[in-house]
Amino acid sequence: MKIAHPTTGEIEFDTLRSFICDAKKDSWASGRLPKDLPNNVEGYRYSVGNLLYTDEYRGDGMFIGTELVYLGSMPIWGMNYAGAFRAPPSFGPEQKTIFKGAVNRLLRKSLMEVPIHLPFRGPESKVEDVDGVGNFAYTNNVTPRTLTAEQAIRLFAGSEEIQFRRQPVPLPKEPFTCFSLKYHGGILVPDSFLRE
Numbered sequence: 001m002k003i004a005h006p007t008t009g010e011i012e013f014d015t016l017r018s019f020i021c022d023a024k025k026d027s028w029a030s031g032r033l034p035k036d037l038p039n040n041v042e043g044y045r046y047s048v049g050n051l052l053y054t055d056e057y058r059g060d061g062m063f064i065g066t067e068l069v070y071l072g073s074m075p076i077w078g079m080n081y082a083g084a085f086r087a088p089p090s091f092g093p094e095q096k097t098i099f100k101g102a103v104n105r106l107l108r109k110s111l112m113e114v115p116i117h118l119p120f121r122g123p124e125s126k127v128e129d130v131d132g133v134g135n136f137a138y139t140n141n142v143t144p145r146t147l148t149a150e151q152a153i154r155l156f157a158g159s160e161e162i163q164f165r166r167q168p169v170p171l172p173k174e175p176f177t178c179f180s181l182k183y184h185g186g187i188l189v190p191d192s193f194l195r196e
Contacts, residue, residue: 001150003187004195008072009050013153016077020069020119022046023053029111061085067185075188077153079120083181088164102133103162103179110138117149118142120183121160135165137175155186 004010027044028034034042034057043056050072057065062084069077085103087096110122126138142158159182163175187194 002195003071003076003189003193005071005074005189005193008074010195011051011071011076013150016069017116017119017149017153019048019051020053020077021114021116022048023055023069024067024114024119025112027053027055029108029114031108057081068188077185078188079183079185081181081183083160083179085179087178088176099133099164099178102130103136103164106130106136106138106162107179110140118147118152118156120152120156120158120185121181127165136178137163137165139163153187157182157184159183 002010002012003016023046026032026046032044034044037043037056039058041056041058043054046053052070053067054070055065055067057063064082065080067079067081068075085100087099091099106126106128107122109128110126113123113126114121115123120142121140122138124140127135128138129135138160139162140158140160142152142156147156160180161177162179164178165175
């Protein structure tokens, strides 16, 4: 399957999926600092040939963003996301900073493992002890999980979560959800531009 446009060109879905994965690995997941954009927006850009990926977001503890892929000047794929980070309420400011750093390190590692067949967020699951802070579990649920790669890139939705599962001093409630995110998106061109 491919997108074919008379003025901006064409791209196979396999190439698009690969480009999205490469772009995500070169953006926030890489640890690079974002560029400051107008209106308190931060973001990343990645381009190869006539393909351009943008990821722009607002907020920190609670945030919202949009990823777009352009073929020439035409947006052909997009994803919206919204998420939030929270630390255990008993943590002081210094503990919260250390905790958020550990959550971000696991999230970055997970996003670097974006699967080519579902190029949206990270793998289905990942469990790791992070920097002596504790045990964290990352999960990514694409709806429905039975989507083929061709179906998924056209229209998808999902949710992502990180749970804090263990620390030296037990939390009142374990596991504790310290990060959650919802996302959805798909192909942005009319079916008349899709070819087998």
